[in-house]
Amino acid sequence: MRMRKKRRCAERLSALSSIFCQNVADFDNDRDLVFDKTRPVRVEIGCGKGDFICEMSKVEPDYNYFALEKVSDVIVLAAEKYASSRGLGALSPHGFWTGPDGHVYEDEHWDIPIDLRGNVRFIVGDARETDSMFRPSSIADIFANFSDPWSKKSQADRRLTSPVFLKKYNDLLAAGGTFRFKTDNIDLFEYSLETVRASDLELVYYTNDLHSSEKNEGNIQTEYERNFSAKGFKINYLEAVKK
């Protein structure tokens, strides 16, 4: 995702650092430091501007969620969208986070009480490093939505459904956990069907037209999904399970 540099990105990230988390594995002995309640954990890889994670975490609240995104200028928008959707304030027209009590966090971290932080934490990082972020077999579901197609053959390893990434997902998922992938890009989808079939995950469902399928009920659309769908593109979807 190309994104112009965000005004005061560092200050904005710092204001909401209570809902960010870098290395989840570090907190394993004391999960209470991350979430107020222990729940099964879901991860979205490449959360973009956060529409999916904000909606999913509300509609299916019995999970704790991590939203991973490598671009700071993008994840800051996702975190702010989530924080304002949970009544934690808003970005002021001057570009500073303003809490619900009117306090302006100009250059200051806000220690949000854990019971107000809700069930999503954001991670600025690369999916290549997920094995240092999470413990093996600790994740209930992994979502990857509209990831970059990296169309050149020489860049295939960067695709989030390349064998390298599928091996990581398989290691992170608990038995019975799912990997769910959506894309408008048919070449990437066909590639992904092949790599999933060749992986240790079991392909259990796929469709070339998610919005006309039985899986459409309960489907939560992402920013890219709405844009592509409005332009007439069909949305491809696959689901694979850790054996």
Ligand SMILES: C[S@@+](CC[C@H](N)C(=O)[O-])C[C@H]1O[C@@H](n2cnc3c(N)ncnc32)[C@H](O)[C@@H]1O
């Ligand atoms: C095309 S956008 C899609 C955003 C959102 N998921 C949606 O469907 O609207 C892909 C996003 O994934 C992020 N991304 C791509 N590769 C990544 C990686 N290896 N680790 C973390 N984030 C990644 C990009 O920075 C970008 O924000």
